Amino acid sequence: xxxxxxxxxxxxxxxxxxxxxxxxxxxxxxxxxxxxxxxxxxxxxxxxxxxxxxxxxxxxxxxxxxxxxxxxxxxxxxxxxxxxxxxxxxxxxxxxxxxxxxxxxxxxxxxxxxxxxxxxxxxxxxxxxxxxxxxxxxxxxxxxxxxxxxxxxxxxxxxxxxxxxxxxxxxxxxxxxxxxxxxxxxxxxxxxxxxxxxxxxx
Numbered sequence: 394x395x396x397x398x399x400x401x402x403x404x405x406x407x408x409x410x411x412x413x414x415x416x417x418x419x420x421x422x423x424x425x426x427x428x429x430x431x432x433x434x435x436x437x438x439x440x441x442x443x444x445x446x447x448x449x450x451x452x453x454x455x456x457x458x459x460x461x462x463x464x465x466x467x468x469x470x471x472x473x474x475x476x477x478x479x480x481x482x483x484x485x486x487x488x489x490x491x492x493x494x495x496x497x498x499x500x501x502x503x504x505x506x507x508x509x510x511x512x513x514x515x516x517x518x519x520x521x522x523x524x525x526x527x528x529x530x531x532x533x534x535x536x537x538x539x540x541x542x543x544x545x546x547x548x549x550x551x552x553x554x555x556x557x558x559x560x561x562x563x564x565x566x567x568x569x570x571x572x573x574x575x576x577x578x579x580x581x582x583x584x585x586x587x588x589x590x591x592x593x594x595x
């Protein structure tokens with residue numbers, strides 16, 4: 394996870410319980426970044442993008458607190474994020490790291506659970522097709538299933554829980570993440586911000 398930093402505090406104790414500093418010595422304070430970012434906390438909405446599964450387009454809403462993240466993805470069969478067919482809920486945690494030389498801050502995102510909910514008859518048809526999404530053939534409108542235990546199987550999500558290594562940047566009320574896919578290996582963490590994929594504060 395991110396390299397948490399600790400501050401070593403040295404107590405100077407003299408015989409009269411007072412601290413004396415040598416003449417001419419300068420006190421140096423180590424720079425430690427806060428483990429939370431209040432500006433990051435809140436709700437964020439993505440722009441419309443190509444869908445990863447189920448449909449033609451999708452948009453996401455992210456709710457971030459001090460150490461947790463909830464991502465809801467709304468998948469549409471239209472090309473403009475119109476009527477939603479399926480909703481996907483991912484719940485996890487996040488830890489912030491240091492800021493890189495380009496001004497982006499490291500963030501490690503752990504996804505703990507994945508749930509899926511069809512919100513239309515079309516969504517039900519998509520999920521029930523073939524062997525059924527994540528092995529389930531009994532999807533119903535408005536009924537959410539936690540599919541975490543089925544992840545990693547054919548026609549389901551990547552094995553979860555899982556950890557992603559990414560970066561982020563805040564500019565006014567806009568949130569940006571790293572270029573390309575978030576890495577599963579820390580050594581492959583993105584180094585550059587993707588300004589084509591923007592989240593706006595809700």
